[in-house]
Amino acid sequence: MSWTADGYVAVVTIFNFQQYRHIQAPGWTLGWKWSKKEVIWSMMGGQTTEQGDCSRFKGNIPHCCKKDPTVVDLLxxxxxxxxxANCCKGGVLNSWVQDPATAGSSFQVSVGQAGTTNKTVRVPKNFTLKAPGPGYTCGPAKIVKPSRFVTADKRRVTQALMTWNVTCTYSQFLAQKTPTCCVSLSSFYNETIVPCPQCACGCQNTSQPGSCVE
Structure with a gap:
């Protein structure tokens, strides 16, 4: 991350730390909501799906003016x-366990109207991740120690001005609310049939969240 006249330039990197779950085509989609009136002046390695209303700008038009931009990888x-570096895979990522070299993806974003110091910049909020469908829940952005970078000759180390992390977790129940396996139950003495998705297979245990009905 580096400062510009009215904001900053940041590199966003997505890592797929899932053991065996790949992110297949059409790939990941990352979204968030700005905390102030930020705009995206330009991007490299990725693009927003919509530009939004930039009519208040004259001359230099931003890449995106939406309050809640959505970013996809380039092809x-x-x-x-x-x-x-590490961009343009069409949003496809392998799992970290199976192939760490292809488990990450990066894009660069130039943000304007954002403040130019660590005290005036506000981290984005309400992050969302689709890979490519639902199932992921993202926590808030947390400011962490600035990332450090070693030069190619390994004789100098530089660091970012600010770094924040967002962790997104996957849930099968969020990905598919209606079970793929459904069993209808009926009784010899009762004509009432238990309809889907009130089933005996793949249902979530409400008494113990996160567990399944056995």
Whole structure:
């Protein structure tokens, strides 16, 4: 992260730490809500799905003016002048356990109207992740120790001005509220049939959240 005249330039990196769950095509979609009146001046390695209303700007038009932008990865074969390192995989990520080299994806974003010091910048909120469908719940952004970078000759270390982390967890119940396996129950003496999704297979145990009915 580095400062600009009215904001900052940040590199966002997504890691898939799932053991065996890949993120398949059409890939991940990352969203958030700005805390102030920020805009995205430009991006590399990714793009927002909508520009939003930028009519108040004259001359230099931002890449995105939405309060809640949604970002997707660029496709393989993107021109080099639009790429950064570790980008442009079409949003497809392997799991960290199976292939760490292809389990991450990055994009660069230039943010304006955001403040130019650690005290005036506000972290985004309400992060969402789809990979490609629902199932992920994201926690709040937490400011952590600034990331450190070693130069190619390994003789100098630089660090970011600010770094924050967001953790998103996956839930099968959020991904598919209606079970894929459904058993209808009936009785010899009762004509009433228990309909789906009130089933005996794949139902969530309400008495113990996060567990299944056995």
């Amino acid at each position: 393989p074969g993107t021109p080099y002048n639009q790429q950064i």
